[in-house]
Amino acid sequence: GDGAKVPVLVIGTGYGGSVAALRLAQAGVDVHMVEMGQDWATVAPGPDGKIHPKVTSPDYRSFWMRTRTKQPVSNFLGFPIDKDVPKHAGILDAEDFAGISVYQGRGVGGGSLVNGGMAVTPKRENFGDVLPSVNAEEMYATYYPRANAGLGVGQIDPDWFERTAYYQYSRVGRKHAERSGFDWTFVPDVYDWDYMEAEDAGSVPKSALGQEILYGNNHGKKTLPKTYLAEASATGKVAISALHRAASVTPAADGGYQVVLEQINTDGDIVATKTVTAGKVFFAAGSVGTSKLLVKMKATGALPGLNSEVGQGWGENGNVMVGRANHMWDPTGPEQSTIPCSGIDNWDAGGAFAEVAPLPTGIETYASLYLSITKNPHRGTFTYNSASDAVDLSWQTAWKQDSITMAKTIFDKINSTEGTIYRTDLFGGYKIWNDQLTYHPLGGAVLDRATDNYGRLHGYDGLYVIDGGLIPGNTSVNPFVTITALAERNIEEIIATDLA
């Protein structure tokens, strides 16, 4: 409530925030978390009787405060499929900046609510580029294994993979990759693979096999509320306030920090403004959320002592999406698991790692869809715009050309081997490449630059960054395992040193 004093306030309930809350609570510290999105575990089911709708039928639950859906695959057979929806505190934010839309999860659990659950540890030899100031030996001996255990990462049973109709699209992806001489690999995931096999057998309600993913999974996925946050809450020392947005942080007169919180309703109206005092504040609002807060606090004089690295070094993990048109004799299957389980690795030779992605429409599409992670060298900067009271991002759509060039090292070759072409009917305007989005925002409060080497913000004792904002723009694979492992490393040091 208004006027409360808490030892630690965590802003955001994604990967970084959940790790911080659990480890602080286990060290005996009372933690209060604030989350601007909803606590989906307490939300009433929709007209389909479920909490989360299918990816094929977005509605008011699907998007964060938009009046029209913004589906990543926006067209089908050339026809636009976006539609009007009521403005609501939905689960997926497609946050528009001038040159890119940044997709993010909204609600208790952050990105874990909407993501594909692909839980990939970077190859050790690439780690020096991912986090240059971090000791790789410690990460691979201690913190990556701890993160993988905490997240519940597992692997598909290779025998079932060969049998099930739901991964025909992935087997076609493998065949095409291997015929062109590329390395194809299984990718670990936090989805409960036993549950998925039971879905296939028809003995449990379908989720991954029932077109649930982008707007939430009703079953099967080990999201943060089922892992780190469940453990945190079992300590009895962690409280979470949903539909509370942190609006400002500034030093308090008698020590600690004053945090202004805006409580909102599901229409987005502010229903109360509260001021709380916190001994320490962890920024875990995600790369974009944390960057926006810090850049604004620095520019408006709330935290003028933050250094000029704040807002810098933002990257999109080189994300680019493409579809290929398969021959009629190479169908990918009408029924597809929404959980990707494989990837094509051409990182060393071509700077691209492509996940073989589903297109779970319920009908045969003869399309292979891929989301590539590429070594895009460009980095954007967040700046506060006082005229609009908004934070702008300098990313330019044209910068994605580097990603396209890298992704083409894989798909031009596959097309030439297979005698196939790119699809032009999936993203509108006959576009081949979806170069206007990212699922993987990283950076803006980079480790060892805006903060010290453990996430302590320069200029202010007791302020920390502990989310994807710390990572300088690229992880070479899907990012959440690295975000989690880095948070595990940093919070251990912070507990040992700053709370002793």
Ligand code: FDA
């Ligand atoms: P994260 O974004 O998870 O959490 C931040 C939280 O803070 C959010 O809940 C937000 O609502 C809240 N917040 C923001 N501002 C706030 C404020 N001012 N006050 C209060 N709360 C605030 N990664 C991967 O490794 N494998 C994958 O398969 C995928 N797939 C994927 C698909 C899709 C569709 C998306 C959108 C993303 C992915 N990702 C992914 C990316 C992954 O989900 C992402 O990297 C992490 O969730 C980022 O973790 P963080 O802890 O940085 O923030």
